[in-house]
Amino acid sequence: MIPTLAGVALAPLLLWQGRRVRRQALRLPEAAGAREGEVGSGALCLRLLIVGDSSAAGVGAASQDEALAGQLSRALAQRLGGQLRWQLLGCSGHTTAQALAQLRQAQGLQPADAMVTALGVNDVSAGLGPECWLQQLAQLHALAVERAGVRYTLHSAVPPMHDFPLLPQPLRWWMGDRAASLNQALAQQLQACGDRGMESFALPRQGGHALPDLMAADGFHPGPAGYALWAEALAERLAREWQAVGRHL
Template identity: 65%
Template structure:
């Protein structure tokens, strides 16, 4: 059904896509260092974040108020110590782009990787099979180069709720994001070394607009805080499991 709808709506979808690109408000990536130490006391976790524009903090003023800073601080609070973090994220990156960046970047040792990817793959209509293959390779490279023991994939955000996107383009991209999420969830069933974290419920539906940046496409600082809290809660539970091995 999705393929038939894309074919039938192709002229309109192409026109809407071009119009959105021309008219969209282009916000900069968050300023500030791409690595640091959050919290005080004994080192509890070394964190690597790999992502696209949302990972890079578009919609927030600084990295401390974006995903990397919010997540590191939330983890430090929950784990009762310090968290060392490194961010590798660039606006416009698909998962394939992030994979190439990971292969080439100067990386620090890490225990856990969080990915914030998938929006540009949904926009590019990347197939679920190809996306899963790229995520598999991303995980393998991070293990080889950084020594991570666990990867937590943040779900593709609810693109059906992005205020910037007109209908039916919003519906199409939302449906593709859902396809990617479902495929990843199925693949990770039973995995002890990888997981997927859905975004908080209040980042879906009409309420999500209050947590979006002025461009209608990225989180604002409150949105990043809510996203980080959901990830931190999941990671804090994982840390207990990892520590007991």
């Protein structure tokens, strides 16, 4: 991890770089399309709730069908061998606290067996510490249990921000380090949890950052091919975990 003194010394440069990135970044829309649906055939095998930020909302993909929600739902239905119902609560710019508020206020929230979260990038940008982040994720899970009946939550780890082509050095290095510290803290917290887990995923790299063909034009979000790889990793883990949970119901 980057020593505190190094962060303090770099603070003016990091602040300037962060403002410059926000001014110059290409702003892509959220993926178009319905935010709930059904995939697969046969008996109902899973009801899935997806909660998160711009990556959950599908920024970088033209439609929800080729974004995380659509690709994850299909991949899960194939693995579980039945029909899957899904619902998405995602918004560009959301921190975990804002996602928690959205879930609390959501109208038309459907029952769900499992939840997948895609959060943390905006918490890193906001300078949120690990302890506060862990508390918010725990509250998010508890609220999903209360409001939707969720029995298992899979947290997608904060992506390796040191791979994001958009970010200049040393901002990329600093944000990657903060992302890693959040992931490490979450992994430690979840070691004893049977109803929550974390799945880490990194896009294949070339030249020190993620392959361009897997990234969106903004250099910050996945493109459809990147979402496909991410969805497959989450589906593999969630299918395995859900089958284990089902044996204890």
